[in-house]
Amino acid sequence: MDKKMMKNFYCIKSRQTMRTMGVAAISAIVMAGCASIPAPTEQMAVSRTAVSNALSAGSNEFAPLPLKSAMEKMEAAERAMMDRNYELARQLAEQAQLDAKLAGTMARSTKAQKAADALQEGSRVLRQEIDRQAQ
Numbered sequence: 001m002d003k004k005m006m007k008n009f010y011c012i013k014s015r016q017t018m019r020t021m022g023v024a025a026i027s028a029i030v031m032a033g034c035a036s037i038p039a040p041t042e043q044m045a046v047s048r049t050a051v052s053n054a055l056s057a058g059s060n061e062f063a064p065l066p067l068k069s070a071m072e073k074m075e076a077a078e079r080a081m082m083d084r085n086y087e088l089a090r091q092l093a094e095q096a097q098l099d100a101k102l103a104g105t106m107a108r109s110t111k112a113q114k115a116a117d118a119l120q121e122g123s124r125v126l127r128q129e130i131d132r133q134a135q
Contacts, residue, residue: 040090044081047074047093050100054107063106070099 051070059067077092 037086039081039084039086040093043090043093043097044077047077047097047100050097050104054100054104057104057107058111059100059103059107061107062110063103066099066103066106070096070103073099 051067051074054063054067054070073092073096077089077096080086080089080092
């Protein structure tokens with residue numbers, strides 16, 4: 001082979017090598033992008049428990065708006081799970097959990113405030129009764 005043919009041979013060989021490396025790199029990137037996101041089953045369970053706890057804390061009476069938001073987000077997370085949109089399902093479940101915790105905390109706080117008010121009113125009535133009997 002003469003020098004010109006050798007040069008062409010190596011040029012063709014290096015192009016093929018570069019093309020093969022490029023295809024391999026693109027394939028690796030595509031495969032990494034297509035890697036499946038695991039279903040957020042644990043987050044869904046935690047969020048359902050948070051909604052249940054908020055309900056049992058009396059949120060439907062004392063914090064209906066955050067509870068409604070939590071329930072709507074939980075329903076949307078369930079739909080996203082059925083559609084296999086796991087990232088959206090995880091995000092919605094996390095938001096539902098936060099809303100449910102807020103609803104539960106608001107309900108417990110309102111109930112505690114009502115109990116404190118009732119106790120103060122009972123004390124006031126008792127003082128009035130004692131004062132009336134002392135006269």
